Amino acid sequence: MNTPKPLRSERFPIIGMGFGILAWLVYGVFELFGLAVLPRMREAAYEYRAYDWRMSAVFLLVYAVAGAAAGLLAGVFLPKIRKLRNLNTANLVRAAATVSVSGVLLLNLLILRRDSPFSPSILVVTLILVIAACVGSAGSGSFARGCRPFTAAWLPCGLYLGCQWLADWSANGSHGSRVTIYGLLLIGLLGAVAWFAGRFTGSGGFPKASLTAVTAAAVVCCAVTAVLQPAPFTAPEAVKASAAGRPSVIIISLDTIRADHLSVYGYGRNTTPNLQKFAAESTVFTRGVASSDMTLPTHASLFTGLYASQHGAHFSAEHRMGAPLDTRFVTLAERLHKSGFWTGGAVANGGYLSVAFGLHRGFEYWDQRMPAAAMAPVGQQYLRGRFRDVAARFIPTSELDRVSRRGAEMNDAAFAALEQRPHDGRPVFLFVNYMDAHVPYLPPAPYDSMFPGKDPAFTENRYITTYLDVIAHDRKIGDREHAHLVSQYDGGIAYLDSQLGLFFDRLKAAGLYDNSLIVVLSDHGEALGERNCMDHGGMSLYEEQIHVPLLIKFPRSHSGAVVSAAVGTVDILPTVLDAVGLPIPKNAAGQSLAKPVTEEREVMSESFPGGRAYFTNTARFDRTYRSVVSASLKYIAPSMGRPELYNLREDPTETRNLFNPEEAQSKHAAEQLLAWSRTVTQRIPGPSKVDRETMERLRSLGYVGQ
Ligand SMILES: [Zn+2]
Secondary structure: OOOOOOOOHHHHHHHHHHHHHHHHHHHHHHHHHHHHHHHHHHOOOOOOOOEOHHHHHHHHHHHHHHHHHHHHHHHHHHHHOHHHOOOOHHHHHHHHHHHHHHHHHHHHHHHHHHHOOOOHHHHHHHHHHHHHHHHHHHOOOHHHHHHHHHHHHHHHHHHHHHHHHHHHHHHHHHHHHHHHHHHHHHHHHHHHHHHHHHHOOOOOOOOHHHHHHHHHHHHHHHHHHHHOOOOOEEOOOOOOOOOOOOOEEEEEEEOOOOHHHOHHHOOOOOOOHHHHHHHOOOEEEEEEEOOEOOHHHHHHHHHHOOOHHHHOOOOOOOOOOOOOOOOOOOOHHHHHHHOOOEEEEEEOOOOOOOHHHOOOOOOOEEEOOOOOEOOOOOOOOOHHHHHHHHHOOOOOOHHHHOOOOOHHHHHHHHHHHHHHOOOOOOOEEEEEEEOOOOOOOOOOOOHHHOOOOOOOOOOHHHHHHHHHHHHHHOOOOOHHHHHHHHHHHHHHHHHHHHHHHHHHHHHHHOOOOOOEEEEEEEOOOOEEOHHHOEEOOOOOOOHHHHEEEEEEEOOOOOOOEEEEEEEEHHHHHHHHHHHOOOOOOOOOOOOOOOOOOOOOOEEEEEEOOOHHHHHOOOHHHOOOEEEEEEOOEEEEEEOOOOOEEEEOOOOOOOOOOOOOOOOHHHHHHHHHHHHHHHHHOOOOOOOOOOOHHHHHHHHHOOOOOO
């Protein structure tokens, strides 16, 4: 083998830049592969979570520039250090340029050490391996070539991915273990390829051939993410019954909207001008009670007419992330489909309303797609996650951070479903779920600055940090944090309302407004710092969590009405079936609101420990709550701790607990709830673990600790 000629010193900056770009691009390709390509490969039925290829291309460019800068510095300054003169300077420049990305990754690991899945021992092993690879690459011969630049850059990346897989393995049991072994093997294979690629990089000057190969890999990864797009699910139609003459049904579920933040319910800020117009020809229920404080049980109640303890789709000891709805419960969509309706759903909440939880049953068309991710929900272990946090201070990042489709996209999705349906005269059952007011509260401009209080530096990561701090330390949320959250939450509602206005216009244009039953409701509310709580789910049954809007426009009705009696999510199924002339099942817990509601009755609600609040290991969320609302009284019984009784008319924010075990009113409320609890509690069998894809979807929507 010929000994290469010594390189001239003026070539060192160029060599440094070449190897710097190479090493950083290797990391960029690994990052993109791990985020956007590997998930597609590891699950046969994986509904691909698309990554925005343009954003990925920007990141690759940023990494190339960072690598060029680091390599240039190495090439300019290293040869000037006298003490190093005896060593092979070209090798030193190559090694330094290569190690720049490893150094940044390791630094990031050290910063993350406190709250990351990477244990100290993994950190130490990574450190040793990277140092060995870097020291090796500073030498000469085939070992040195093998070490640089791929391997030194690859080691931290491969370990990042490997650790993530191991963490998922331990969380997902045996199903995950097979997947993880394949994943680790794949990472090992990539490592071997990196090693051999390094050996062929040579010890010459500018690494032209390697750079071309890595750039090609980057382009392929971007192209894969651009081409792979998820599609809605469609089920075969098998309808024999005729439903001609029945009105269509449209249910609009506004995720996470508490009634007291809507101007149609008297809020001081003008958040819902379009719902106010809709209210003029609808029945407005001023005391809507959600059956629970999170998406899964309330939507299951909506579709079954049963309380959470009856249908079982909620958090439990066996299902800390929630149990899927058991197949023995017949859903509203199944009933309507069987009776001759076309059934279609488009949901923004691709976590709890994904097919994994069974709420899509009965829908011929189900669109649960999530937006192409740009940056969120990327963990901080990836450098693009760090970059996002820095960028958020200078550029508006709401479009980059969003994790669910916006109202405008949901409108398009809903009408795409309507247009694609077979136009065979069947009435329509359309279900649309919007998520614009959900965490991480990212209304688009100008709605983000519609109400004062926005703090541009308050990123999703900052939300999570604040959340954990408030929850774990039972501390009061700061005034600035509170003002920011409320301004963005209200902005989200105002944006959503504007989209609802457009949705109604399009319904009118499609001839589906007048003769339809249109239900607008929210599945649950949201804590914005009350009682040192944030978010929702597994938390409490106070009004901020369960007092929700409910407006119903009956077919061919154009007069407004207001009902102040308590009604619940469980009433929707009986109402819909009644309005379209179908029988109401005998076991339904709710009652039809299509008939005048004149009498007060008891409406129940339940909250079960689980989800993000539970996983903070905070004792105050490790309990079940049940409540009953009856006229102006609300009684809340926790499985541990003192019961509470409030008079909502005099004390709407529930600050004065009237519970007194000696007193008749309290005794009566407790007996009512106890009697009801005895009739509904049952154990529902089901799969004990949520699969990894669903876990990822839930994580991206903020339901699982990051
Ligand atoms: Zn929800």
